[in-house]
Amino acid sequence: MKCKAKTTSGQPCQAQAIKGDKFCFIHDPAQGVKRARARKIGGQRRRVPHAGNPETIPAQVRSIDDVLKVLDYALAEAVPLENSTQRGRLIVAIAGAFIEAIKTGELETRLLAIESALKARE
Numbered sequence: 001m002k003c004k005a006k007t008t009s010g011q012p013c014q015a016q017a018i019k020g021d022k023f024c025f026i027h028d029p030a031q032g033v034k035r036a037r038a039r040k041i042g043g044q045r046r047r048v049p050h051a052g053n054p055e056t057i058p059a060q061v062r063s064i065d066d067v068l069k070v071l072d073y074a075l076a077e078a079v080p081l082e083n084s085t086q087r088g089r090l091i092v093a094i095a096g097a098f099i100e101a102i103k104t105g106e107l108e109t110r111l112l113a114i115e116s117a118l119k120a121r122e
Contacts, residue, residue, distance in 0.1 A: 001016070002014065003016070003023050003024035003066070004022040005026075013027060013113075051079065052072070052073040052074070054073070057073050064104055065105075068105075075091070079091070
């Protein structure tokens with residue numbers, strides 16, 4: 001037997017009614033507590049625990065090393081996520097940010113070496 005309730009669009013509910021009742025689990029007023037418990041459990045099971053250590057993130061990002069620490073954390077958080085196109089894009093974006101940070105750090109190091117060589121000549 002089908003549920004006797006109507007959906008929010010006004011259409012009849014297509015779900016099977018609970019045995020001996022005229023409503024399905026979603027529409028049965030007597031099932032409110034069970035529905036709330038099921039929603040809570042469902043939400044908890046979808047959570048992915050943190051994989052990164054938030055203590056490694058600097059309070060302020062002021063150097064390339066700080067940027068790399070933030071990226072390390074972001075990558076550690078992204079890898080265990082459910083495999084999806086969004087996750088793939090996120091990991092590629094993090095990899096791109098790593099490349100840019102490493103390039104900037106190498107340029108910074110080379111510039112400092114040039115500046116100290118020029119100072120040594122003076």
